Amino acid sequence: MNKNIGENDRKYRAIAGILFLLWGLSTGNAWGLIGFALLATAYLRWCPVYIPMDVDTTR
Known part of the structure; x- marks a missing residue:
């Protein structure tokens, strides 16, 4: 299981969650x-x- 969520995406998901x-x-x-x-x-x-969707926000 490779990480595919970057820092900004992670913060927005946590707040929305x-x-x-x-x-x-x-x-x-x-x-x-x-x-x-x-x-x-x-x-x-x-x-x-x-x-x-081949999305990776860690880049």
């Missing part, structure tokens, strides 16, 4: 689960969606 998570928890909305996915990809620095 926290916001989605807090929004989902405060409203009881299932869309808040997107926050978990964003935080996980930010932590792992690997996004499976980037693979078929």
Whole structure:
């Protein structure tokens, strides 16, 4: 599993993940689960969606 998420991408994902998570928890909305996915990809620095598109933001 090669890293394909750069520093800026990682920061934006973490911020968006926290916001989605807090929004989902405060409203009881299932869309808040997107926050978990964003935080996980930010932590792992690997996004499976980037693979078929051949995107690498670490460059």
